[in-house]
Amino acid sequence: MNVSSSSGPAAVETQAGPAISSVTLPNGMQVVVIPDHRTPVVTHMVWYRNGSADDPLGKSGIAHFLEHLMFKGTEKHPQGAFSDKVTELGGQENAFTSLDYTAYFQRVAREHLRTMMEFEADRMTGLVLSDDVVAPERDVVLEERRMRTETDPGAQLGEAVSAALFAHHPYGTPIIGWMHEIEDLDREDALAYYRRFYTPENAILVVAGDVTTEEVVAHAEATYGRIPPRGEAPVRRRPKEPEIRAARIVKLADPKVEQPSLQRCWIVPSYTTAAPGEAEALEVMLQILSAPQTGRLHKRLVLDKRIAVAAGGWYQSTAVDPSRLLLYAVPLPGTDLDTLGTALDEVVAELARDGVTDKELQRAKTRLVADAAYAQDSQASLARMYGSALATGSSIADVEHWPEAVEAVTAADVMEAAKKLDPRRAVTGQLLKDEAA
């Protein structure tokens, strides 16, 4: 067993956070303990290093479908037993599938941690699936897709924009999967995927709460530790994205659209793929552009030019592969989307050309670091911050030293980051009201 405390003096100096420990069990499962003694509660999460971007070709949606099926019971605990137990203990549970990971979590009183571990360890290898449960659950997922995407023009545009942005890489495929591929997913697909990825080597246990490393490790050894190792960690096989040298515009006009909108996206480095400081510079730049009320997009498009009712952005920085950065604007009636797009480009170009003021830079950094600190106030989001970072290839130290890395971003770094947002390489989404229909 390999125990290491990652919280060195540097981290303690800059962040008065908990001393986070990481332990690797002999079967390869990583155990991360985040002390949080404010309430007698624990958040118990198991993260698997596989998400929708690891769906085999032609089997899109299988990661998400399996997440649903993981609630179908094991030989030891029939369907519903785990959820009933959580409810009986007054706890909460959930699960989520992302592009790069799948995670299961429960929040219970601290004395029930061991019970959660027993149940969760049991379903890591003991899942029982019959066609009787698989087919109806597939209908549930199909209905979920129908409700969320098929009938929502904004969601349809989002899928088309993602597919255009990632021409080759599976980040272009929706997490829930393409309708026609979900329809074909069956028990064998689910079990093959389960056997490939649900192994101790591929899992990360994150426990945040009123616990010590010693007791978590002892419980983990007695539960997860009994699962035999597979021998090697599963490998993510993903094609790399080619460099598409063209601007792409995706337009969707639908009578159901009440509010037109514009988005521009780019593929940019993620924390995992970026050079040192590069992702932090993108975060700071995005903050300067898109912060509510004070961001430049809001100031220029909403306040000065009065052509938008809202404007902002988003950067999916936690990702295994190069990821996406998105800017958006919602037009005031009478503003066409091309005009809005040009105005948005000008805001970015100005940032790349003229840079930022010291005050703007400092405000952006302060806000970023403060937001991260506030997020840690919730035990679940604290656990989630570490889990998502570890599941995408970052380390505990990366998370702990992140505030320093943000502080180190210079005005020149921000200008460089803004230069990445070249309109000639952007993918633009235009959501329009179809007046004719």
Added chain:
Amino acid sequence: MNVSSSSGPAAVETQAGPAISSVTLPNGMQVVVIPDHRTPVVTHMVWYRNGSADDPLGKSGIAHFLEHLMFKGTEKHPQGAFSDKVTELGGQENAFTSLDYTAYFQRVAREHLRTMMEFEADRMTGLVLSDDVVAPERDVVLEERRMRTETDPGAQLGEAVSAALFAHHPYGTPIIGWMHEIEDLDREDALAYYRRFYTPENAILVVAGDVTTEEVVAHAEATYGRIPPRGEAPVRRRPKEPEIRAARIVKLADPKVEQPSLQRCWIVPSYTTAAPGEAEALEVMLQILSAPQTGRLHKRLVLDKRIAVAAGGWYQSTAVDPSRLLLYAVPLPGTDLDTLGTALDEVVAELARDGVTDKELQRAKTRLVADAAYAQDSQASLARMYGSALATGSSIADVEHWPEAVEAVTAADVMEAAKKLDPRRAVTGQLLKDEAA
């Protein structure tokens, strides 16, 4: 051995062409003989039912790369021996890789057919590859890509448009492969691909020329017939395309562009996937829209409106999976591409709304059938017509009865076909001169 003559009375009635035979050797290889006694020459082609769309994920370009490597020699015939022999015999040779197939052909005097078969059969299983020949040939392919695509804005736009049109299906990947994936192709990739697809079950021999079925089959049995069967035909594994409900516009502006242009593409059924008559209706419709001088696009955009210097279209009808139809227009100086696109849409909408005249319909059909008849005048294109049809899942009878199927297309069918070209689902390519740079 299973011999069948596919040229039934119906075909003889409508087309005074040769009686084409198809034979399947015991090892699964199909042998097609197309008598053509006009000159004492034969065209010898071997078609494999695998093309770039069968490249394994992350290994784009392997079908095309292997096509290059197939000239690197076998134990029996070292590198250059086959080509030297063709030259010595006064013949011609070539090879090509398409989305759905790879083919090798030689054209020689009839008495050398057996020699060609011996060489071609030898390299179906006897290819010898060393790293010494693989690495330099990969550089050749990389240079080919650099020359054709990397430095040509039109080719770059074409790749981006294809990638946008086929978001998921491998028809969106260039035949030559993505640069970064070609760079990683190695000897093992080539041999694994070779072993998977270069089998008698996956091959079609097409011989057109001054030969009889009996002699071709006798030669084939003595050469290809000696290759042991693999046991089963390789399977093409391709994801299906989701229905993307958005218009997509791909813009590329480059200082090197001399002539801007506009293209609109749609995914439409191919002969293999279409309902009976549907692909023929698309062909007739395309003819009506895009025939040189007489097509509606030329008439409306070039002659009437004087906004284009050229306009036309293209339909990739021979394909295993749903395929593409493309319309294009080249603007007169002073016409912007959005205006041109709207005018193009109006021509299509008019066809879908108001239909065609009998005269227009008949002229389109006559021309289509005549073009196909003219193509058969060349032995190589005759052989190619059958080879490509068979390699994508059509039958000899389909090819033979095609003129009748075209004649059966009605004005209503053409209107239906035109309705498939919905601008709200189109992928548009805009090639622009970058004046700023």
